[in-house]
Amino acid sequence: MGIEKGTPVLVAAVDNDRMALLALKGILPQLLPSAQWLWGVGNADEAVAKALNPETRPRLLLVDMSLDEATGVSVCRKIRMRTDRVMLLGITAFSVDTYAERLAAAGAQGIVSKADIPQLAKALRTVAAGGTFVPNSVASVTFRTAADAHRLLLDNGTTASIGNGTANAGAEDAGHRAAKLGAKESETLHLLSRGLTYDQIAAQWGVAASTVRTHAHRAVDKLGAHSLAHAIALWLSR
Structure with a gap:
């Protein structure tokens, strides 16, 4: 085009x-x-x-x-x-x-x-x-x-839907929870779930806040979450 x-x-x-x-x-x-x-x-x-x-x-x-x-x-x-x-x-x-x-x-x-x-x-x-x-x-x-x-994403979505049938939604959440996170990604979600901010976590680790944010965003992607709050909820339900 x-x-x-x-x-x-x-x-x-x-x-x-x-x-x-x-x-x-x-x-x-x-x-x-x-x-x-x-x-x-x-x-x-x-x-x-x-x-x-x-x-x-x-x-x-x-x-x-x-x-x-x-x-x-x-x-x-x-x-x-x-x-x-x-x-x-x-x-x-x-x-x-x-x-x-x-x-x-x-x-x-x-x-x-x-x-x-x-x-x-x-x-x-x-x-x-x-x-x-x-x-x-x-x-x-x-x-x-x-x-x-666009075609590839649609094809993958259709294949997954056909393969899992009506149990697809539950299987999807189970897959999200089973996603393997790195140690820092898990720790980041743990600390965020306790109410700490990026800046507070960064101060604890002695790194830049942007580094903590990167760990959080990787966790969101690996869990297939829609947002950081969704990722934390998925992580807590594991």
Whole structure:
């Protein structure tokens, strides 16, 4: 699905850092001259709703990997399960290696570092044109086109449904609970369930709060949870 000449590329973004959204909006015309900024939000659910609404649907959605109560991976999966009309490009301030494999499985068309402006420009042009972008550091990861990714996710969902029948919902929750978490991921959910904040956990461990947030987001993805609260609930029910 290419871009007709002269047609503006509608671009939107979800990032819980308001300054990052403003920076993206400001630099976008230089990176992708054909782009037209559509909207920028900091909330995962709002981004999914806007992306699926034909009146607010962008051609290309930039998805930050580290959101507050959800992950960029889950945002991409929710959108791709419903449509192939939105191109999805993951963006991150951390290493792309951390998210690339899970993001590809969630139906995105690529991932790029926010700090690498030349690569960001290349990724925007490539994905907006209907292609896929794979950073050199994750060359072994296969990103698929929106149409192929959408079809694959639907096929996997249908296969799982047929195989499990009416017991599918219960089996799904059991699978979530049985998902293997790393020690730090489990400990993060344990401490969050006791009411500690990212900053408090970071102080205990002597690390940055962003490190704790990454552990939490990995746990959310591994458990197949819809949000951090859902992940904690699944972990507590194990």
